[in-house]
Amino acid sequence: MSGAVGAAVVGLGMMGERHARIWRELHAAELVSVYDIVQERAEQVADALGCKAAGSLEEAIGADGVGIVSVCTNDEAHREACVAAAEAGRHVLVEKPLATTLEDCDAIIEACRRAGVKLMTGHVCRFDPHYVKCRDVVLAGEVGEIVQVFARRNNILPSGRRIGPRTSVAYFLGVHDIDLIQWVTGRPITRVCAESVRKVLSDIGADDAIMTVFRLEGGGIGALETCWVIPEGSPNSLDARLEIVGTEGRVAACVGCEGFEQASSERARRPDVVYWTEMHGTAQGALRRQLEHFAECVLEDREPAVSPEDARRAVEVAAAIHRSLETGGPVEIGT
Ligand SMILES: NC(=O)c1ccc[n+]([C@@H]2O[C@H](COP(=O)([O-])OP(=O)(O)OC[C@H]3O[C@@H](n4cnc5c(N)ncnc54)[C@H](O)[C@@H]3O)[C@@H](O)[C@H]2O)c1
Structure with missing residues (x-):
C-alpha cells in the first residue's frame, strides 16, 4: 500500500x-x-x-x-x-x-x-474482536448446527431521548445485531415476529423496546432484545450480548463489560474501551479499525468487509420487524 x-x-x-x-x-x-x-x-x-x-x-x-x-x-x-x-x-x-x-x-x-x-456500511461490530471470534468459531463448525441465538443491545435513556424522535430502536440499535446474527451464523433471518412497548418515551412517540423472535435459514431460532431506556445510572452505557447455542457447542460475547471499571462515591461505571477510546493521544478501537480497513480497501482495490447486499439485508429485516409490529403477526423474508 x-x-x-x-x-x-x-x-x-x-x-x-x-x-x-x-x-x-x-x-x-x-x-x-x-x-x-x-x-x-x-x-x-x-x-x-x-x-x-x-x-x-x-x-x-x-x-x-x-x-x-x-x-x-x-x-x-x-x-x-x-x-x-x-x-x-x-x-x-x-x-x-x-x-x-x-x-x-x-x-x-x-x-x-x-x-x-466502493460502498461500505459502518457495521462497526464486525471490527470488534468479540464478534469476530464468535464468527470464526461458528464458521469453523465448532458449535455444529445452529439451535438458538440470543442477541441484546440495550442503551441508556439519553440515547433514546436523543435519537428517538428521528428513527426507531430497531433501525438505530437492532440493525447492529441483525447484521451480526446473519454474519456470524452465515444464515439469513427468514421470519420475524415482534412486540414493542412505549412507556418512558411515549411523550416523543418512540418505542422504548422491541423484542423480536426470529427463525434462521436452516431451522435455528432466536430472540433479539433492543432497548434504549435503561437508567442513565447503569454502570454500562451499552449492554450487548450475543450467544449462539449449537448441536456441538456454544459461543458467547459480552460487550460493555470488558474488565475496566471506574467508581466514585456516587456511581460505578464501565466506560467503553472497545469502540472509541483514547490511547497515547489518538483515537483507537473498532471505529478506527473500520475506517482504516475502508481506506486500505480503496488504496489496494480490495472488497470491503461489509458488502452492500449484507447491509441491505439488515435493513430488510428491520423493515420486516416494523411490519410485524403493524400487523401483529409473523413476517416472512425472502431469501
Ligand atoms: N456505528 C455506531 O456505533 C453508531 C453510533 C451512533 C450513531 N451511528 C449512526 O451514525 C449516524 C449519525 O448519528 P449521530 O449519532 O452522529 O447523529 P447526530 O444527530 O449526532 O448527528 C447528525 C448530524 O448530521 C447533520 N445533518 C443532518 N442532515 C444533514 C444533511 N442532509 N446534510 C448534512 N448534514 C446533515 C446534523 O446537523 C447533525 O450534525 C446515524 O446514521 C446513526 O445511526 C452509528
Whole structure:
C-alpha cells in the first residue's frame, strides 16, 4: 500500500466528528473537508481539525483530493449524500443503517455500482474482536448446527431521548445485531415476529423496546432484545450480548463489560474501551479499525468487509420487524 486517500465527512454530529478525527489521524488517509447543514458546526470541526469547512454538500464532496466520503447524517438522510458522492466518483463509507427504506438502499447501491465506486456500511461490530471470534468459531463448525441465538443491545435513556424522535430502536440499535446474527451464523433471518412497548418515551412517540423472535435459514431460532431506556445510572452505557447455542457447542460475547471499571462515591461505571477510546493521544478501537480497513480497501482495490447486499439485508429485516409490529403477526423474508 502506498500513499493516502483524501476524505470528506458529511454530517458532523457524534459520529461525523469521530470519523473526521480518525481520517485526520490515519496514515492511510487525509482529512480534506467537512460539511453539516448547520454551517457553524462545520466551521467548529474544521477549525479543531485543520481542514476545509465546506458551504455545501457539493463543495465538500468535490474538494480537490477527496477519494472517500463518510456519510454520517441521520439514519433517514443517508441517500442524498451517498448518491451525490457516488455520482462524483467518490468511494462511500456510510454509517449504519445503510438507509431506512429498501428504496433508498437500492438507490445508493445502484449509484455506487454505476459509478464503479466502493460502498461500505459502518457495521462497526464486525471490527470488534468479540464478534469476530464468535464468527470464526461458528464458521469453523465448532458449535455444529445452529439451535438458538440470543442477541441484546440495550442503551441508556439519553440515547433514546436523543435519537428517538428521528428513527426507531430497531433501525438505530437492532440493525447492529441483525447484521451480526446473519454474519456470524452465515444464515439469513427468514421470519420475524415482534412486540414493542412505549412507556418512558411515549411523550416523543418512540418505542422504548422491541423484542423480536426470529427463525434462521436452516431451522435455528432466536430472540433479539433492543432497548434504549435503561437508567442513565447503569454502570454500562451499552449492554450487548450475543450467544449462539449449537448441536456441538456454544459461543458467547459480552460487550460493555470488558474488565475496566471506574467508581466514585456516587456511581460505578464501565466506560467503553472497545469502540472509541483514547490511547497515547489518538483515537483507537473498532471505529478506527473500520475506517482504516475502508481506506486500505480503496488504496489496494480490495472488497470491503461489509458488502452492500449484507447491509441491505439488515435493513430488510428491520423493515420486516416494523411490519410485524403493524400487523401483529409473523413476517416472512425472502431469501
Ligand atoms: N456505528 C455506531 O456505533 C453508531 C453510533 C451512533 C450513531 N451511528 C449512526 O451514525 C449516524 C449519525 O448519528 P449521530 O449519532 O452522529 O447523529 P447526530 O444527530 O449526532 O448527528 C447528525 C448530524 O448530521 C447533520 N445533518 C443532518 N442532515 C444533514 C444533511 N442532509 N446534510 C448534512 N448534514 C446533515 C446534523 O446537523 C447533525 O450534525 C446515524 O446514521 C446513526 O445511526 C452509528
